Amino acid sequence: MQFRALLENTDHETTRKMTKPLALISHAFRVASFPFALFRGSWFFIALFVVLFDFGHAAKAQSIQEGQSLFGTKCYSCHNIGSGDKTGPDLKDVTMRRTKEWLHEFINMPASMNARGEATANQLFKKFSPTVMPDQGLTTEQIDSILAAITDLTNKNEVFVPAGAKLSRAIVWTDVPAGMQLFSGRVKLQNGGTACISCHSLKGVGALGGGTLGPDLTAVNIKYRDPELIAILQNPAFPTMATQFSTHALSNEEIVQLFALFQNAKQLNPMPATQAGVTTLDPKFFVIGVAAMLLVLALMNLGWRNRSRGVREELVRRATQ
Numbered sequence: 001m002q003f004r005a006l007l008e009n010t011d012h013e014t015t016r017k018m019t020k021p022l023a024l025i026s027h028a029f030r031v032a033s034f035p036f037a038l039f040r041g042s043w044f045f046i047a048l049f050v051v052l053f054d055f056g057h058a059a060k061a062q063s064i065q066e067g068q069s070l071f072g073t074k075c076y077s078c079h080n081i082g083s084g085d086k087t088g089p090d091l092k093d094v095t096m097r098r099t100k101e102w103l104h105e106f107i108n109m110p111a112s113m114n115a116r117g118e119a120t121a122n123q124l125f126k127k128f129s130p131t132v133m134p135d136q137g138l139t140t141e142q143i144d145s146i147l148a149a150i151t152d153l154t155n156k157n158e159v160f161v162p163a164g165a166k167l168s169r170a171i172v173w174t175d176v177p178a179g180m181q182l183f184s185g186r187v188k189l190q191n192g193g194t195a196c197i198s199c200h201s202l203k204g205v206g207a208l209g210g211g212t213l214g215p216d217l218t219a220v221n222i223k224y225r226d227p228e229l230i231a232i233l234q235n236p237a238f239p240t241m242a243t244q245f246s247t248h249a250l251s252n253e254e255i256v257q258l259f260a261l262f263q264n265a266k267q268l269n270p271m272p273a274t275q276a277g278v279t280t281l282d283p284k285f286f287v288i289g290v291a292a293m294l295l296v297l298a299l300m301n302l303g304w305r306n307r308s309r310g311v312r313e314e315l316v317r318r319a320t321q
């Protein structure tokens with residue numbers, strides 16, 4: 001009660017009228033009671049708490065979101081979260097498997113960590129050889145946000161699904177031949193990227209096969225599920241391709257057409273050669289093969305018959321002249 005009286009009595013006149021020691025005591029009381037005065041208005045604390053709590057929440061959500069989008073463009077070509085190893089290991093749980101310091105160093109400099117003989121890096125490099133994760137050159141905050149996104153999905157036991165890895169429209173049948181034209185370079189890529197065939201081959205495209213710098217893509221839609229493959233076409237993070245396509249990205253139309261081509265290749269060749277075994281021949285293919293050969297022979301016969309008739313007619317004409 002006394003505090004209150006003093007606090008409410010902030011009138012300088014009154015203070016000055018007091019004797020000096022009394023004024024001092026009053027001042028001391030006023031200072032000491034300041035926090036209690038605030039406490040009186042406990043709404044202040046509640047509001048402060050709500051604001052800070054909310055702010056923390058929003059900042060965390062934003063960082064997770066940023067991490068998800070970074071992961072989608074920079075890491076998803078090679079890593080899943082929760083759906084198995086790809087070119088690199090599945091990163092589910094990785095924030096529990098490794099320390100934060102280890103992760104920060106590894107993500108930006110995996111090769112040099114391996115070179116200096118760090119045991120875990122050595123193990124990983126051995127297991128995933130010959131692929132080597134490229135240095136990522138990310139800021140501390142960017143890595144933190146990616147790690148926050150990984151932890152968030154791990155805790156929720158959810159799989160990473162990239163937000164944008166969808167085709168811009170439905171596939172129509174003309175997309176397959178259009179994709180073939182793009183793949184083989186007969187139609188130029190809109191933004192000037194190099195034709196896929198200079199580094200890749202695909203069964204049925206190009207009589208001489210394609211380049212060998214990149215892997216054969218016949219079974220690529222078996223190796224990668226649809227959103228994984230679409231994300232690679234949108235944003236190939238493999239070093240060799242990134243140098244080409246980070247500045248010459250495929251257009252949305254080209255992505256639809258190339259995806260259609262790979263999906264079609266999967267339907268024509270449902271089993272990758274390594275799984276099907278090279279020695280087993282599907283009887284269906286044998287029948288198709290024989291039929292195709294007969295057709296070719298029949299066509300050739302047709303052509304030759306005309307030609308020989310032409311010659312014969314000429315001979316007959318000359319003989320009867």
Ligand code: HEC
Nearest residue numbers: 074075078087088089107124125128131132133136237238
């Ligand atoms: C070109 C493929 C590629 C890209 C892109 C890539 N990585 Fe990797 N990552 C690998 C490979 C391969 C390994 C296994 C070690 C090795 O051989 O380099 C690996 C290992 C890791 C590991 C160690 C996993 C463990 O079990 O300890 C982490 C963490 C990691 N990568 C994070 C990232 C992050 C984050 C990004 C994106 C910013 C990224 N990687 C981009 C290929 C890649």
Ligand code: HEC
Nearest residue numbers: 131194195196198199213214215220232238240241244258
């Ligand atoms: C300059 C050479 C080059 C060109 C051009 C190129 N790629 Fe690649 N691509 C590569 C290399 C090398 C890899 C393997 C990366 C790795 O595994 O580290 C690759 C990997 C891929 C993969 C993943 C394959 C797998 O099995 O993991 C896909 C899909 C792909 N490329 C699609 C394409 C498409 C579509 C085009 C044309 C629009 C294209 N690439 C043009 C070099 C190239």
